[in-house]
Amino acid sequence: MKRALLGALLLLPVAEAGGAATPLPQGMGQTHVGQTNLNAALWGAAERGDAARVQDLLTRGASPDARRPDGRTALTAAALGNHIAVARLLITAGADPDPQDADRNNALLVSGETGSVALLREVLRAGPDLTRTNRFGGTALIPAADRGHAEYVQELLKTAIDVDHVNALGWTALLEAVILGNGGARHTRIVRLLLAAGADPNLADRDGVTPLAHAQRRGDRDMVRLLRAAGGR
Missing domain, CATH: 1.25.40.20 (Ankyrin repeat-containing domain)
Structure with a gap:
């Protein structure tokens, strides 16, 4: 039940995206929800390759290990898009390169498919398995x-x-x-x-x-x- 609730929260719209916010589950603390929304925003920015936004969100407390409910991390999303600057920011912030998503992808494995040497070098800085x-x-x-x-x-x-x-x-x-x-x-x-x-x-x-x-x-x-x-x- 707890995992399902957390998964749903990752999909909540971020306030900065505009529009009415989804009502919060009863009893859910604002601090936790704020962290969840920061992480969701970070993941989206990493997927888009928006390095400035990623840096801002990290500074505001988003986790460098932010991930979707299927386990795909922000770093893997950056690797899929070959967003080198974003990967560098996440790794410098301490992102773990090893977690794999439901498709068994992680940043290193994705780089083997794309063939990006620049991305590989960034991931190797994190000491991947x-x-x-x-x-x-x-x-x-x-x-x-x-x-x-x-x-x-x-x-x-x-x-x-x-x-x-x-x-x-x-x-x-x-x-x-x-x-x-x-x-x-x-x-x-x-x-x-x-x-x-x-x-x-x-x-x-x-x-x-x-x-x-x-x-x-x-x-x-x-x-x-x-x-x-x-x-x-």
Whole structure:
């Protein structure tokens, strides 16, 4: 009951937005409601990328960990919009980078999808848990490899991220770069980066097919050459 009430309050309109305020639940203290409205306003400003508004709300006491009822934090909202300045403000204010929403997204995992190196650097300042996984069971490295975000992969590989993490599909970042990539320069560079970082070239998928075998089937000559040079079979 308490959680339901708090969830409803997060959706209350903020007084500054104009219009009549929604009547407060009987017995609810004004201080708590004021904090709830500040947090809701902060979340909306973060989603819009309004850094000045975010700074103002933080100064007035909004929590840097403000979140929606589904668990999505202001920092994750900023990451989805690639709002670097907002992310910097929230992290400087102490925002926790790790909480995941109902879709299992958090700021780091979202950055792996967008490929924003600038956002990644901000999130890394907060010391995120690199082992958190998305709805497919993958770390931030895997969607980045899949989508051809070579600069992002290079930056993330400077951390202690597990280069051989296997997702729920049974694929590593290396397998995804080969299987889901287009065989072009970006994905080939990612294969090179992953191998240089120590990725196992013979870690096969659930059917026992190795990255080299996949690359050969696809006719990706440059990937085949790189995988063979790394000891792929």
